[in-house]
Amino acid sequence: MKPKVIILRGTATNCDIETFNSFRYVGAEPELVHINQLLAGGKKALDYDIMAFPGGFSYGDDISAGKIYAVKMAKLSKDFEKFIKGGRPVIGICNGFQILVKTGFLPENRANKQVSTLYTNDCGHFIAKWARLRVNKASPCIFTKGLPDEIDLPIAHGEGKFIVEDKGELAAITGRNLHALTYAENPNGSMLGIAGITNPAGTCFGLMPHPERNFFAWQNPDRPAAAREAEAAGYQFFKNAVDYVG
Amino acid sequence: MNPMEKFNSLNAKELAALDKACGWSLNAEELAEAQRQFRRMGRQPARGELETIAQTWSEHCKHKTFSGPVAFRDGAKTKKYRNLFKETIVKATRTLNRKWCLSVFTDNAGIVEFGKGGKWGLAFKAETHNHPCAVEPYGGAETGVGGVIRDILGVGLGAKPVLNTDTFCFGRLDGKKRLPKNALSPERVMRGVVEGVRDYGNRIGIPTAAGGIYFDDGYLLNPLVYVGCAGLIPVDKIDKKVIPGDLIVSIGGRTGRDGIHGATFSSANIDEETSASAVQIGHAVNEKKALDVLMRARDLGLYNAVTDCGAGGFSSAIGELGSETGARVRLEKALLKDTRIEPWEIWVSESQERMILSVPKGKLKKLAAILDAENCEYCVLGEFPGDGRLLVTHGEERVVDLPMAFLHGGVPNFEKAASRRRVKISAPAPARPTAGYGRALKSLLAHPNVCSRHSVITQYDHEVQGGTVGKPLQGRYGDGPGDAAVIWPQAATLDLHDFSGFAVSHGFNPAIGRIDPYQMALQSIDEAVRNLLAAGADVSRTAILDNFCAASPRDPEVMGDLVLAAEGCHDAAMAYGAPFISGKDSFYNQSKDADGREYPIPLSLLISATAPVEDVRRALTINFKEAGNPVYLAGATAPGMGGSVYNELRDTGNNAVAPLDMKAAVKLYAGLARAIKAGCVAAAHDVSQGGLAVTLSEMAFSGGFGADIDLAPARRGLTGTELLFGESPARLVLEVAKGREAEFLRLVKGLPVAEIGYVKEEPLLSVSDGSERFFTEDIFALKDCWKRELI
Secondary structure, three states: OOOEEEEEEOOOOOOHHHHHHHHHHOOOEEEEEEHHHHHOOOOOHHHOOEEEEOOOOHHHHOOOOOHHHHHHHHOOHHHHHHHHHOOOOEEEEOHHHHHHHHHOOOOOOOOOOOOEEEEEOOOOOOEEEEEEEEEOOOOOOOOOOOOOOEEEEEEEEOEEEEEEOOHHHHHHHHHOOOEEEEEOOOOOOOHHHEEEEEOOOOOEEEEOOOHHHHOEHHHOOOOOOOOOOOEOHHHHHHHHHHHHHO | OOHHHHHHHOOHHHHHHHHHHHOOOOOHHHHHHHHHHHHHHOOOOOHHHHHHHHHHOOHHHHOOOOOOOEEEEEOOEEEEEOOHHHHHHHHHHHHHOOOOEEEOOOOOOEEEEEOOOOOEEEEEEEEEOHHHHHHOHHHHHHHHHHHHHHHHHOOOOOOEEEEEEEEEEEOOOOOOOOOOOOOOOHHHHHHHHHHHHHHHHHHHOOOEEEEEEEEOHHHOOOOEEEEEEEEEEEHHHOOOOOOOOOEEEEEEOOEOOOOOOHHHHOOOOOOOOOOHHHOOOOOHHHHHHHHHHHHHHHHOOOOOEEEEOOOOHHHHHHHHHOOOOOEEEEHHHOOEOOOOOOHHHHHHOOOOOEEEEEEOHHHHHHHHHHHHHOOOOEEEEEEOOOOOEEEEEEOOEEEEEEEHHHHHHOOOOOOEEEEOOOOOOOOOOOOOOOOOHHHHHHHHHHOOOOOOOHHHHOOOOOOOOOOEEEOOEEOOOOOEEOOOEEEOOHHHHOOOOOOOEEEEEEEOOHHHHHHOHHHHHHHHHHHHHHHHHHOOOOHHHOEEEEEEEOOOOOOHHHHHHHHHHHHHHHHHHHHHOOOEEEEEEEOOOEEEOOOOOEEEOOOEEEEEEEEEEOOHHHOOOOOOOOOOOEEEEEOOOOOOOOOOHHHHHOOOOOOOOOOOOHHHHHHHHHHHHHHHHOOOEEEEEEOOOOOHHHHHHHHHHHHOOEEEEEOHHHHOOOOHHHHHHOOOOOOEEEEEOOOOHHHHHHHOOOOOEEEEEEEEOOOEEEEEOOOOEEEEEEHHHHHHHHOOOOO
16 A cells, blocks of 8 residues: 655645655655645544655745744644654655744654744855755664765755754754754754754654755756766655655 | 816827826827727716726837837838838748747747647746836836746646746946936845845745846846746647636735836836836735646636736736627725725736636636635626626726727827947957956956856755756856756656656847847847757757847837847747747836936847757756866857957957858757767857857866867967957857767768867866967866856
């Protein structure tokens, strides 16, 4: 049976279709579901095996990135909590990561309190470019398993500076290797150059870079004249999720 | 008292005063024609009727200059055109009659076939949004982007946008000219425009991945902002037809007092009295909602026709859809942003993010469910009755009551005078740069029209939708300047196993136009085609868009330039077999400064081109790939420094434009296309602004390789300056894969293709011509000159 993936969207969730395509390519059965459908009760989160929050500018990123979407999710927080605590894979990419942080699901804590944020980049504006990332091999993250020490993925965000409230929170992340991805060259001023973090179980993962945009070799800006080998680093993130539940 | 109540008895002077007071931008003949029509009907017009006429007859909506009669005087000879546009640009398309053109010049965008199997069409359109950007750069740019996206949403039954393009012209940032009191500094205009494009394009989730920036003091008071959009549409969704009885449904944004008179304002000079309320206020998220709704509703067949609210707002959109059926509109049903709005203002407001659908009564409920699910607002404004009458009311008030035929048939047109501008050409041999070739190259690389655009490009999400295979920034360090965007529209086709894509590029060169508008048109088309070829596209299937921007058409020399450029468009389209599929023009890009001096822009023709890429995995990039690979120069170098960037830096006194031999170019490109398809070519880059030395530098530092180049085979009596920095058209530099040389040479046999050196590991670019060493420069030092922060 193909694992069922719920790809959650709302107004101006812009990366939903390429995320959908990526999951389908690795053998899952993805479905695009508007948050309104969950709120109206027509769809249930717990009917799915994997959950994805794609990139975009949900609700214009008004107030702050991902905030309105997170507020809409609050009414359904029990279902989301059950999904995550039950160990089903959840990935939040870019705006999806911002949503997971604003809901308090990442970094994981007992009260689902927001203990960190993704703040405006140090340069003060949106940046879109390719970034080299270090993969933390000691991380429990299931999505980054099997990746090489360093990978390239594009970033595209205005609010990607990962910061936490206090040193204790940071130590809680690094102490358990929850920082699964860090930037080789910090593009936005994130603490310790953190690009992505996971929950201790390794199943709920948020990252600012876009794995779905380096899914195939020919999506790389530095590519040979004819890219023959197909899958690139981003492919592994999706494949890992499907293998984990399969 | 309402001044319209005396309209029919006003004299010419009073009509002109009324026109100015109301901001219609109608000329004396048009006002007289309107008066004649209402006298014939035996009644006075309502304000809303005159507003509708002003919108419908505006230059912006009707393109009456380009589509009108012109008498072109060239010495003793005069050539007459009845419709300049039809007799040049449209004529080429009709004569070529390419079967892969699915829709040309009729809808909101042109459509060509896309991919294999005949399932998809590619819609492509470019627009300008100049006047708004001069007054309010941020808002003007935002709504420009929003507007052209709506053209793609409103073509056929709606295409899915997959690429945005933008090309800007600003005054020089380092200009010495004193700014007039009422002008914004070019830096402020640029900042505002870039931020507007960024905030709108990024929010709506369409990659901005092609375009350019051009600096020239001709644009000091009238910046140009060209915005383009490409989208995919299923071929069975191209036809639309309003059925009598359909409901008129407006979806997306609400109507407010922003953007009153945008269409007519674009024909007026910008002066101190110009009001910023003529500029609309954008809201990208509303447009994204409309986009999401349209794509679902289209596939479910919930409406019979769609178009966008652009210039003229409801009056144009509903007028256009109902041109055969008529329309019955109840303005009190419109959702408003602002209740302090007059009924006629609702009718002509250009508030953004509104699309008009023609919906069968029985399908409204289903459509409403989708609209509600996506939180997209809508209102039912009335219906298309089928009686050919346009009746617009607001409660008891009759805002417009006219036969449709009057609006769409009535526009009077008058012959424009055009004459050839004489430019004195001199062609002395350009001297050697006094400080040496290496120094000259470095100042060229740092020139604002050559240097890196990374600080602008990286603010745009150029990779959203995951399909930007040919990137604006490419190569080993992700910062080399790509020639064309190559798009793999997976977000529209949903098929990761189909590798069909398309490339989009531009050609633009007003500096040549100042000397020779005809050559400018030819060379802009050549440059666009060449850029497509360099990205690995199938240029035998190139489709192009023309976007003309010009100063006042009342000046016969402005019209003369336009005639020559339009003839150039025709001739190049024929030579390259590349039909125009859509186009737009913008006139009156001319303003007075505080001292009353006129600042007209140079004639500015943006060519946007697209061609299929059969397999995106094989799309080419510009950077050198491997040490030891041979480097070739394709195309013969002709003498002449006219229009070159080098001339701007150090005037050589030589203003002869190197001519384009189109026949030779077409033959050359066909040969190169064979070699590219066979996989012999590892990298390709066109020779354009800055000349050959700039091209070689960019290929070298984008790949992190040096090269040893000997130009002796290309010299043919040219001076070093012409050879290195001349901008002779129809040339490319190619890196050929080692071991594929023999095959490459066989495929380009008989063509002007010469080996000029090889790629090397050592990061030095050495260029000589055998006997004379021109320069040896460190590629990273060259890159430092080039990689400037524009913003």
